[in-house]
Amino acid sequence: MFYDMYAALCKSKGISLSRAADEIGLSNSTVTKWKKTGATPSGDTLTKVAAYFGVSVDDLISDAQTEVGMQDQLIAFYGKVKDHLTEDDIDDIMASMRVKAERNKRKGTGG
Template identity: 50%
Template sequence: MFYDLYCELCKAKGITPTRAATEMGLSKSTPTAWKKKGITPQAAQLQKIADYFHVSVDYLCGNEEKPISEDAELNEYLEMLRTRPEMKMMFQLAKGATKEDVEKAVRVIEAMFGKDTKGD
């Protein structure tokens, strides 16, 4: 059932079904309607949900076994970009950076925290 899968995705993300719905621009009562009526959302809502959780629409419909991205580290970085304004700002500033620019920035950050990854 769609609602059960939706709840699993919410749990994995550490949020409530209601909060996920509101963050996607859906009403608070939408997940309750899915649960009570046992329905699967229409295509537009499914795509919005798939984008939010970084899975495919086919996965949401039960046609695929696994989500698109199983890379936990990548998902963690994406979540930081989504929820932490300072990380988003840093990423936006680095958009047009060259490889050398990024390497310099990494050295500055390492120096700030007293770390040196060259030996790793």
């Protein structure tokens, strides 16, 4: 989800989400919308966020889409078992998947 990427970038820069939004020229309600709806900004907003954090728009979009794809894979894999998982369980599994994906990315295997 784009919000998670935004929050991680803020954390890595050592600033609050609201401060980053203010410095980018966005309202806090925009960031709240990303969090509540899972929306990904488009056009000018993506360009501003990418420039602020020094990353490419492609990186912002692909990482957000990768996150959604990983969650879809998780749910498909666990099928009926997902009903018995807590949010903490899902967060732990997602973190593990991120580590594996990053390892593969560094190795150049992509999967």
